[in-house]
Amino acid sequence: MLALVACEDDVKDTAVKEKVEKVAPEPIEKKFGFVLNDFEVVKGVVESGDSFGYLLDQQGVDRGKIYEISQKVKDTFNPARITAGKKYMILKAKDSAKTPQYFVYQNDKINYTVVGIGDSISAVKKKRPVSVKRRKISGVIASSLSEAVQEQGLSNLVMYRLSDIYQWSIDFFKLQKGDQFKMIYSEKYIDDTIFAGIENVEAAVFKHGDRPFYAFEYEIDSITGKSSFYDEEAKALQSFFLKAPLNYSRISSRYTKRRFHPVQKRWKAHLGTDYAAATGTPIVSTADGRVIASSYTSGNGNYVKVKHNDKYTTQYLHMSKRNVKNGARVKQGDVIGYVGSTGLATGPHVCYRFWVHGKQVDPYRQNLPTAKKLAANEKENYFAAIKDLRKTLDDIPYKEM
Incomplete structure (x- = not known):
């Protein structure tokens, strides 16, 4: 009798387990307006050298169809402009042929483009x-x-x-x-x-x-x-002026009438403020103005000089690369070059110089407008x-x- 009850309990336990397993739903994944569970999903990142045609070709889309898609959607989605590093997703039908239906291109975190690549060809820009x-x-x-x-x-x-x-x-x-x-x-x-x-x-x-x-x-x-x-x-x-020509570095040398020059090994005036930073750090114009010099000398290295008005002029020395030409108009915050160590410099930095009515001064001591x-x-x-x-x-x- 006891054995019979035990056997009946085992049967009930097995039935309950089977019921639970059958009831447990598959988690629904929704993204870009699609229920991904309804498709075979191929996810990827555009690599250098990849083209729209290559990505579709890898998923079995013939070249004639790729050309047709490219011609029909180019006004909304230019296949020639897909960018390395961007994510994409190809949604394929859950049939024996696994036919590609949609190509989803992520322009950025918010904006994306859905390209219909199945029987109906279309392209729509959307936002998450x-x-x-x-x-x-x-x-x-x-x-x-x-x-x-x-x-x-x-x-x-x-x-x-x-x-x-x-x-x-x-x-x-x-x-x-x-x-x-x-x-x-x-x-x-x-x-x-x-x-x-x-x-x-x-x-x-x-x-x-x-x-x-x-x-x-x-x-x-x-x-x-x-x-x-x-x-x-x-x-x-x-x-009218920014406090500094670049972000997040350190002042390695201030404006002074007497400093021991690390290259020339002698005492002399240092009429600028040195900001040490990694090579390639962007250097910005501290105010609106016109570039009156973008050149190179053995002492200054690559440098840019900006005239802001009849009163103020600034100069930026030792750049690895200049980003503006002589005569160009620049706005406050525009990148005019990049930190380097050209000219008489022992390491990467920018020497920032400041003129008031033609006289070099310490910008930190000026009452700027x-x-x-x-x-x-x-x-x-x-x-x-x-x-x-x-x-x-x-x-x-x-x-x-």
């Missing part, structure tokens, strides 16, 4: 669903801004945005241990999970040397949507716009050491 999430963060400097950002588990884009916002008012080569920052910004996410960059920065405050530097984004042109950053007193953060001032009648609107935002920013606790 993007959501925006607002964040409020704070950080403290222990050694550098990049380390402070990494310790918070934040994207390096936060560091770049802060440096962009404060590049005219804070010298990031002189950050101090204990400096603090807070920021309100929005991040973009693809399918609510994949980080796709920073949408915008609403407000920030950077406490440097116990002085808070506020920054609020404010639209200055309702037609173009152009905006700029202003402080708590409605003063523009943007200056600002730009983009708000009109008097616009300030009232500005103060009203930032009132609640500033309270929200101030309510975020500073992160301590």
